Amino acid sequence: MTATITIDKPLDEGVRTLLRSMLEKGTVRAVLTLRRLEDGGGVAHCLVTDPAALAEAVPLLPVMPSQGGQVLSHLTQEEPFKEPVAAVVRPCEARAFVELMKRNQAFGDNLVLISPECPGVFPVQRVSGDPMDDDIDAYWRSTSEGKGADGLRPVCTGCELFEPIGVDMTLRLVGRSDLDKVLTVRLDTQRAEDMVKDLGLGKAKEDGKDPKGLEALRSARAKGRADLRAELDFTGEDMAEFSRTFGKCISCHACSKVCPICYCQMCYFEARAAAAGPAWWRNDLKRKGATRAPPGTVFFHVGRLLHMSISCVACGMCEDVCPVDIPVARIFKKVGEAAQEVFEYVPGRDPKEEIPIKTFVEDELHEVER
Amino acid sequence: MTSSDAKADSQGFRPRVVGFLCNWCSYAGADLAGTSRLDVPAAISPIRVMCSSRVDPVLIMTALMRGADGVLVTGCHPGDCHYDKGNYFARRRFALTDQILTSLGLEPERVRLSWVSASEGPRYAEVVNEFIEEIRELGPNPMRTNRSL
Ligand code: SF4
Ligand code: SF4
Ligand code: FES
Numbered sequence: 035m036t037a038t039i040t041i042d043k044p045l046d047e048g049v050r051t052l053l054r055s056m057l058e059k060g061t062v063r064a065v066l067t068l069r070r071l072e073d074g075g076g077v078a079h080c081l082v083t084d085p086a087a088l089a090e091a092v093p094l095l096p097v098m099p100s101q102g103g104q105v106l107s108h109l110t111q112e113e114p115f116k117e118p119v120a121a122v123v124r125p126c127e128a129r130a131f132v133e134l135m136k137r138n139q140a141f142g143d144n145l146v147l148i149s150p151e152c153p154g155v156f157p158v159q160r161v162s163g164d165p166m167d168d169d170i171d172a173y174w175r176s177t178s179e180g181k182g183a184d185g186l187r188p189v190c191t192g193c194e195l196f197e198p199i200g201v202d203m204t205l206r207l208v209g210r211s212d213l214d215k216v217l218t219v220r221l222d223t224q225r226a227e228d229m230v231k232d233l234g235l236g237k238a239k240e241d242g243k244d245p246k247g248l249e250a251l252r253s254a255r256a257k258g259r260a261d262l263r264a265e266l267d268f269t270g271e272d273m274a275e276f277s278r279t280f281g282k283c284i285s286c287h288a289c290s291k292v293c294p295i296c297y298c299q300m301c302y303f304e305a306r307a308a309a310a311g312p313a314w315w316r317n318d319l320k321r322k323g324a325t326r327a328p329p330g331t332v333f334f335h336v337g338r339l340l341h342m343s344i345s346c347v348a349c350g351m352c353e354d355v356c357p358v359d360i361p362v363a364r365i366f367k368k369v370g371e372a373a374q375e376v377f378e379y380v381p382g383r384d385p386k387e388e389i390p391i392k393t394f395v396e397d398e399l400h401e402v403e404r
Numbered sequence: 405m406t407s408s409d410a411k412a413d414s415q416g417f418r419p420r421v422v423g424f425l426c427n428w429c430s431y432a433g434a435d436l437a438g439t440s441r442l443d444v445p446a447a448i449s450p451i452r453v454m455c456s457s458r459v460d461p462v463l464i465m466t467a468l469m470r471g472a473d474g475v476l477v478t479g480c481h482p483g484d485c486h487y488d489k490g491n492y493f494a495r496r497r498f499a500l501t502d503q504i505l506t507s508l509g510l511e512p513e514r515v516r517l518s519w520v521s522a523s524e525g526p527r528y529a530e531v532v533n534e535f536i537e538e539i540r541e542l543g544p545n546p547m548r549t550n551r552s553l
Contacts, residue, residue, distance in 0.1 A: 268507065268508045268509040269506075269507075269508075269509040270509055273508065273509055273510055273546055273547065273550065275509070276508050276509060276510070277550055277552045277553060278552075281552040302462065314470065317470060317471060318470070321471055321548055321549065322548070322549055322550075322551050323551075324551045325551060325553075326551070326552065326553065329553065330553075331553065332469075332552070332553040333465065333466070333469050333553065336465050336469070336504075336508065336510075337462045337465060339504050339508075340461035340462055340465060340500070340501060340504055341461075341462065343504065344500060368507070369504060369507040369508065372503055372504075372506075372507045373500055373503045373504055373507070376499055376500065376503050377496075390496060390500070391493065391496050391497055391500060393496075394489070394492035394493055394495065394496050395492075396482065396483075396492060398495075399495050399496065399499045402495065402498055402499045402502055402517055403495065403517055403518070403519065404516050404517060404518050404531075
């Protein structure tokens with residue numbers, strides 16, 4: 035049986051109430067949440083210990099200025115939190131964090147994860163662009179009806195993992211008609227139940243039936259995923275489509291900088307080993323008579339796919355930051371999922387599940403042996 | 405420079421294959437093929453690695469993007485790896501590479517994984533000959549001449 039509590043404030047206000055009381059009662063020492071910065075500069079992940087500073091918190095603002103999994107890894111890669119810290123992150127951020135723990139880039143001790151059923155996020159440009167208020171009203175209306183909002187990150191429209199996995203508390207948002215009045219929080223772990231007991235936010239009840247809208251969004255996302263897959267097809271002749279798509283790339287490597295899975299301090303593709311020395315371009319010229327200078331633009335992307343797409347959580351960060359509008363995340367989601375399927379692997383599903391290339395079964399994959 | 409290459413092409417395609425050979429089994433197998441005077445085409449450029457698990461997928465891709473028409477990865481038979489389990493990891497990495505090449509339309513037939521032991525000189529010669537024939541049929545790797553990479 036899973037227990038649920040209802041907080042009589044809606045959305046952001048509800049989450050702020052929950053976080054504030056956790057801080058005030060000392061249930062957690064700090065919280066990590068999106069927050070509007072005082073000088074009006076923007077919205078960023080912030081660690082907060084002063085309950086008053088939660089006034090500016092916007093935990094459910096539908097943007098992802100940085101990947102929460104990456105943020106948590108930066109905070110914990112040297113040592114685990116020593117006291118409980120609550121973090122409000124989206125499901126793909128929580129899954130990225132799990133992948134980073136598996137890759138020894140983070141510690142999960144003392145971390146209490148709170149995550150919404152995620153209706154998706156708007157592209158990150160919107161944070162600094164026009165005021166989002168009208169769009170946000172429409173966003174929550176669609177969410178309560180179990181429909182996807184317009185103008186989201188493209189990968190969000192095909193995300194079937196929008197319901198959090200392996201977190202302590204799930205903020206139940208999708209398909210709920212009372213979204214503008216109350217916040218429903220499902221307590222997924224014993225630890226969450228124990229913590230909430232003392233907060234005075236009302237008694238835990240048994241979790242009710244899933245609203246119809248939740249089922250509706252599940253189907254919409256399954257369809258969205260199929261559409262995304264159909265839209266990008268590189269399997270034609272001579273890699274023409276692939277080189278056309280990545281040919282536009284200006285090699286800024288922003289996509290890998292914001293990617294939670296690309297954690298390497300020194301990327302192989304930026305290291306000397308990959309520097310396009312004379313041996314590379316001379317050889318290229320001999321064969322082709324013309325080559326991109328320096329060579330290796332598309333190589334970077336194939337290399338990144340080979341190195342990390344097995345753990346890609348399809349968060350969409352990479353695509354948001356691409357200055358030349360390459361559908362990077364849609365490509366990584368599609369190619370990554372195909373690779374994940376070979377090993378029946380879902381990134382971030384379970385911290386105890388090994389990354390496929392770190393383990394093996396003796397009797398398997400004979401189809402690739404010749 | 406380019407014209408002489410083009411000329412070679414018009415006279416018939418000469419496949420070029422990079423072979424990764426693990427030190428303890430396959431390299432010794434290749435050596436045996438040589439000392440047994442078996443016919444192994446010069447079209448393969450062997451690279452000795454300590455274990456098949458050393459073959460990072462990116463090495464395979466480097467070879468393909470920089471002029472190889474095919475890449476052969478060889479190692480000890482499962483259960484016989486000098487480091488016990490290296491070739492099981494190699495097989496997983498290879499399967500991953502194979503799937504990603506497939507998704508990208510990059511002709512996975514251009515890469516091959518085969519186990520060759522130190523005593524299998526004839527098998528080494530056979531694998532190489534067979535693979536080079538397959539590559540000949542596929543024709544030149546389009547990445548060799550693609551100018552927008
Ligand atoms: S962000 Fe876009 S332009 Fe920059 S390296 Fe990535 S794909 Fe290329
Ligand atoms: S490749 Fe893109 S979509 Fe995948 S985890 Fe990295 S940033 Fe997210
Ligand atoms: S040493 Fe030959 S495969 Fe590992």
